[in-house]
Structure formats: structure tokens, C-alpha cells
């Protein structure tokens with residue numbers, strides 16, 4: 001709840017396939033601070049059709065215990081790994097979590113569990129919002145965030161705000177076509193950035209079993225790993241160059257586990273930007289590494305809840 005000094009606390013939940021992370025963000029005027037965070041393993045039911053109900057109940061339980069320890073809280077934001085309906089607070093499609101998620105109320109029951117309003121946000125947009133407000137995107141007017149991991153998630157900020165589009169799906173930078181005849185992507189399109197730059201594709205191109213192993217091999221000078229990472233960086237760089245041409249952002253934030261490849265990806269990305277961006281001064285575009293690590297999703301969800309509740 002807000003008190004007379006304008007101090008309020010906001011809970012963020014980040015639903016992942018392995019863990020549910022949460023964070024409490026304290027807001028004092030324009031300043032936001034993370035005061036608590038933790039995670040628990042995601043609760044699965046034995047039958048896939050029962051998984052969504054088990055997870056929604058778990059989100060309510062996690063919200064109740066976090067609010068009891070760190071409340072009172074004024075809002076809840078919930079980051080979900082997929083698509084949702086921003087007006088109803090129902091999920092539409094979560095590609096990596098089993099069970100029937102279409103049309104399932106999530107924001108409503110979680111909000112009821114703690115007696116405050118709850119709002120959904122896509123987990124990659126939550127990452128972008130957290131970096132924009134509390135991380136590597138602080139102070140940027142326009143920002144593109146990419147979270148590189150199992151997939152290539154993204155977020156676009158314009159005028160200091162994350163752009164969600166009319167239905168909450170804006171920012172899918174990983175699903176832009178960069179090769180019309182390229183490999184099939186999980187989204188159903190072919191030749192997406194993600195079809196080349198998701199973790200399993202990078203490790204396959206490098207002849208390794210993981211991106212971590214690919215990075216070790218590349219640092220040891222192994223040619224196939226060097227080439228595989230350079231190719232992934234090139235495809236990412238083409239996608240980022242498109243975004244720079246369209247948006248002229250002042251900040252590009254690279255996050256997610258695959259971003260730990262560092263210069264092995266960043267150098268080819270910079271080379272593509274230099275080669276392809278002709279309409280905007282690229283030296284004014286800062287390409288930086290995310291600062292909030294795996295907590296960005298929960299933090300961004302908390303910030304989203306705070307901002308939506310303030311608008312309501």
C-alpha cells in the first residue's frame with residue numbers, strides 16, 4: 001500500500017519451466033529498489049492437463065508468503081514465458097510449459113490470493129523493463145533488449161516505456177525473418193533470428209553439446225566452435241542492425257545465458273551493425289551487457305505491476 005511519503009512495495013513473480021522466482025521492489029517516488037528475492041522449484045502435476053492449475057495455485061502460494069514476509073504489497077506482476085491476453089489476465093500459449101494454458105485465468109486468482117490487482121507480462125518484456133528501469137538500460141530513451149538462451153526473447157522500449165503493441169505481443173525481435181528460405185523456427189515461420197541463434201542451434205553449429213562447451217572450445221581456438229559462434233553473432237547482428245535502422249535506439253542490452261559468450265558474439269554483432277546500418281550514427285548506439293542476471297524477469301514483473309496499478 002502507498003503511504004503518505006509515497007512509499008510502496010510491489011511483488012513480481014517470474015514463472016519459468018524450472019523455477020518460480022519472485023522479487024519485491026520498493027518504490028519511493030521515482031526510485032525503485034529490490035528489497036527481497038528468492039525462488040522455488042516450479043510445481044508440476046503428474047498429468048500434463050493438471051499442470052496449469054497446479055502452477056497457478058503455486059503462484060498464489062508464493063505471492064501469499066512473499067507478501068506476508070515483505071508486505072504490505074500494492075500490486076503483483078506476473079511474468080509468463082509465452083503469450084497472454086492483457087485485458088483478461090488469461091494465458092494464451094506457453095510453448096515450454098506442459099498443459100492447456102489457452103484462456104486460463106492467471107492474474108485474477110493470483111491477485112485474489114493477496115487481495116491486490118495483478119497484471120501479466122511476457123517474461124522477455126519483463127527482462128527488458130527491469131533492465132530499462134534498474135539495470136543496463138537506465139536512462140535510455142529508446143532501448144532494444146535481447147535475452148539469449150533457449151530462445152531469443154526481446155523487448156523494445158520507445159520514449160522510456162516498453163512497447164507492448166495492441167495485444168501485448170510486441171518486441172518479439174527473435175522472430176523477425178532474416179532469411180526467407182532459412183530453417184524452420186518453433187514459431188512456425190522459417191528463417192527467424194531465433195532459428196539461427198537459439199542455444200541448441202548455436203551448439204549444433206559448433207559441434208558441441210552446449211553453448212558453454214562451445215565457448216570453451218572457441219577460447220581454446222577450436223575452428224568449428226569459433227565459426228559457429230561467429231555465424232550466430234552474424235545472424236543476431238543482422239537482426240539488431242534492422243532494429244537500429246527502424247528504431248534508432250540509444251541502447252542495446254544483451255542478456256540471457258548465451259550472452260556470457262561475450263566478445264565471441266559481440267564482435268560479429270558489431271561488425272554486422274557497422275556493415276548494415278547506414279541511416280543512423282551507430283557510434284551513438286551503446287551495445288551493453290545486462291546487469292540483473294536471472295532475476296530480471298521477477299524484478300521487471302514487479303515494476304510492470306507497479307506501473308499498471310498506477311495507471312489504473
Ligand SMILES: [Zn+2]
Pocket residue numbers: 174175176185186187188189192194195
Ligand atoms: Zn520464429
